[in-house]
Amino acid sequence: MKKIIRSGRIIDPRSGTDAIMDVFIAAGKIVGLGESPHGFHANREIDASNMIVCPGLVDLSARLREPGFEYKATLESEMAAAVAGGITSLACPPDTDPVLDEPGLVEMLKHRARSLNQAHVYPVGALTQGLKGERLTEMAELRDAGCVAFGQSNMPLPNIRVMMQAMQYASTFGFVVWLRPQDMNLADGGVAHDGEVATRLGLPPVPVCAETVALANIILMTRETGARVHLCRISSAEGVAMIRAARQQGLPITCDVSANHIHLSEMDIGFFNSNCHLIPPLRALGDRDALRAGLLDGTIDAICSDHAPVDEDHKLLPFAEAEAGATGMELLLPLALKWGAEKKAPLAQVLAKITAEPARILGVEAGYLSLGATADLCIFDPEQYWKVEATALKSQGKNTPFLGMELPGRVKYTLINGNIVHEG
Amino acid sequence: MNNPQLNKNGELQHLLTTEGLSAAILLNILDTAESFVGVTERDVKKVPLLRGKSIFNLFFEPSTRTRTTFEIAAKRLSADVVNLNIAVSSQSKGETLLDTVNNLSAMHADMFVVRHSQSGAAHLIARHVRPEIHVINAGDGRHAHPTQGLLDVFTIRRYKPDFRNLRVAIVGDILHSRVARSQIHALTTLGVPEVRVIAPKTLLPSKVERLGVHVYHEMEHGLKDVDVLMMLRLQSERMLSARLPSTEEYFKYYGLTQERLALAKRDAIVLHPGPMNRGVEIDSAVADGKQSVILPQVTFGIAVRMAVMSILAGN
Numbered sequence: 107m108k109k110i111i112r113s114g115r116i117i118d119p120r121s122g123t124d125a126i127m128d129v130f131i132a133a134g135k136i137v138g139l140g141e142s143p144h145g146f147h148a149n150r151e152i153d154a155s156n157m158i159v160c161p162g163l164v165d166l167s168a169r170l171r172e173p174g175f176e177y178k179a180t181l182e183s184e185m186a187a188a189v190a191g192g193i194t195s196l197a198c199p200p201d202t203d204p205v206l207d208e209p210g211l212v213e214m215l216k217h218r219a220r221s222l223n224q225a226h227v228y229p230v231g232a233l234t235q236g237l238k239g240e241r242l243t244e245m246a247e248l249r250d251a252g253c254v255a256f257g258q259s260n261m262p263l264p265n266i267r268v269m270m271q272a273m274q275y276a277s278t279f280g281f282v283v284w285l286r287p288q289d290m291n292l293a294d295g296g297v298a299h300d301g302e303v304a305t306r307l308g309l310p311p312v313p314v315c316a317e318t319v320a321l322a323n324i325i326l327m328t329r330e331t332g333a334r335v336h337l338c339r340i341s342s343a344e345g346v347a348m349i350r351a352a353r354q355q356g357l358p359i360t361c362d363v364s365a366n367h368i369h370l371s372e373m374d375i376g377f378f379n380s381n382c383h384l385i386p387p388l389r390a391l392g393d394r395d396a397l398r399a400g401l402l403d404g405t406i407d408a409i410c411s412d413h414a415p416v417d418e419d420h421k422l423l424p425f426a427e428a429e430a431g432a433t434g435m436e437l438l439l440p441l442a443l444k445w446g447a448e449k450k451a452p453l454a455q456v457l458a459k460i461t462a463e464p465a466r467i468l469g470v471e472a473g474y475l476s477l478g479a480t481a482d483l484c485i486f487d488p489e490q491y492w493k494v495e496a497t498a499l500k501s502q503g504k505n506t507p508f509l510g511m512e513l514p515g516r517v518k519y520t521l522i523n524g525n526i527v528h529e530g
Numbered sequence: 531m532n533n534p535q536l537n538k539n540g541e542l543q544h545l546l547t548t549e550g551l552s553a554a555i556l557l558n559i560l561d562t563a564e565s566f567v568g569v570t571e572r573d574v575k576k577v578p579l580l581r582g583k584s585i586f587n588l589f590f591e592p593s594t595r596t597r598t599t600f601e602i603a604a605k606r607l608s609a610d611v612v613n614l615n616i617a618v619s620s621q622s623k624g625e626t627l628l629d630t631v632n633n634l635s636a637m638h639a640d641m642f643v644v645r646h647s648q649s650g651a652a653h654l655i656a657r658h659v660r661p662e663i664h665v666i667n668a669g670d671g672r673h674a675h676p677t678q679g680l681l682d683v684f685t686i687r688r689y690k691p692d693f694r695n696l697r698v699a700i701v702g703d704i705l706h707s708r709v710a711r712s713q714i715h716a717l718t719t720l721g722v723p724e725v726r727v728i729a730p731k732t733l734l735p736s737k738v739e740r741l742g743v744h745v746y747h748e749m750e751h752g753l754k755d756v757d758v759l760m761m762l763r764l765q766s767e768r769m770l771s772a773r774l775p776s777t778e779e780y781f782k783y784y785g786l787t788q789e790r791l792a793l794a795k796r797d798a799i800v801l802h803p804g805p806m807n808r809g810v811e812i813d814s815a816v817a818d819g820k821q822s823v824i825l826p827q828v829t830f831g832i833a834v835r836m837a838v839m840s841i842l843a844g845n
Contacts, residue, residue: 305735308649308672308708377534378650422628424648
């Protein structure tokens, strides 16, 4: 089926394109940008005037909750949420049940996802068996089954020798190791940033040094092993400064931040709002500002949704007992736009953080628009504000700190392989 | 953000923490408690203010003392009291906190007195109960124990009525103490100009000075010229979690002895929320000495809890 997307503002961060023109799609590919291919007759026209046409979003951390946690969310509900948010490619962490540590499980997930004909799913395999931090997984086999990187999700890697060897082994094959820096002992039992709010509310704290101590180890091990490392969901100003210094020394490190953390701080916990129980914890205002600045200067490469749908029962508990996490895929674009508007960042740079940059980190062919590229597109109205409420979300998880807020950017169409998979 | 403790007329709907309440509200509780002190000293220790009301003591964490004082307070107001030790009943059967509360609400409770090991549990319950039900926090995690904080300031006021010239020291495990937090907010709201906390660094939460207190690490400096000493109970777990080496060393450097008490003003008073660890945070000579007001605290605790219950029921 051939399509024309008429009169949209095409923004492709990778090539630097920013112009109003038509996009021509045939056989799932972009066959024309601006100029119609010879003899092109469209079956469907999409009027994108006053809208932005950009590459489909790429999300580095989206929990689909399958297998194992279908009461929280199902692949169907979360894939619908992804395309409603303009996401066409996503990486899912290995913390399913069972853990993604065997090729068969990865193949099954890829197969289930493919059969839905929605976003492309890129599993991150477990770095250690059962995420226990003891024995390595069969990384090469897992790569053949479809894993694009290896990590521990939120599980610790307590033994630094295992960390070093996992990095050495992964780098043997050129695999990227994804780590969220957090020292398990310093963070033990903690649920909120070690600061004024946790002190007032009497919540067990997670100190900043839980992040920086782990980060120091990872940076040293990166230097030692030469492994490529992607740092997930950095949370502190000191952490950003350490990463900036490490990158200036030329270490092969990339970094992401969750969309929640560039807008919120410990103050948002208010009176024990369990929707603000997140991993890592929301930190002080100064930390949030450093994350926003780090994103702008390129220390932080990408924004991820850190999508973690939680069912109501597991949120209606005292703060510390409530399960951590927030639904996020449908908020990724609005929260990125909000950051960009507040920091006066060019739109192309904002979109790069959720398209071209995460695609580069994943090492997949996605996140760009050019002749011959797969027609994975997001078409959105940047001016339209919408209210975040349970009924407006496709995700089975309705829990987010942004409930009740008005956010900019409504996805109008999402196309995957040239097919319209979402119309908003 | 609306204050979850107040109704739309700005009156006390729940008592969850001493933080965020006005001096007027706190003083009203203290003044009301004064009128109940007389009741507790009479032969017939009962008033009919809460006749026909049902008060449920929901204790998700074991506590004999606090539960008993709430029970006595409710009975002296002629309320019907139901005690539930949920730590050993429904929670172990997998029922959630809110399920338990909903079930009890259906039994037409008027008031819940809640003790829970998690900070914020009373807030959660208050947010989900029917609007006619009142919640009193009887201790949630490390967060708050407002009736204890109030009975402490009530006791102080009885001996030191002018709060504008007071120097108060709170000594011990501030980090884990809901009592200390409730004391600090009540004292600072009522205009006490200098509240000190004294503890080793391992027992102080970060940014504690933001609560409006002065931080000391040594008794010798911290106790100098204070009018009121509020001692905190030291739990033995603190040794297991490597925050302290031993009770002996703690007593040697932070225990309240007669010699240390002499650093404070001559007429200083000593409080302790109980139960005391004699020889750990306080020496028996001090606990039983003439500057100790520890037993009056217990008596006043009943009057303060009666005051809170009657004010909530009236609103």
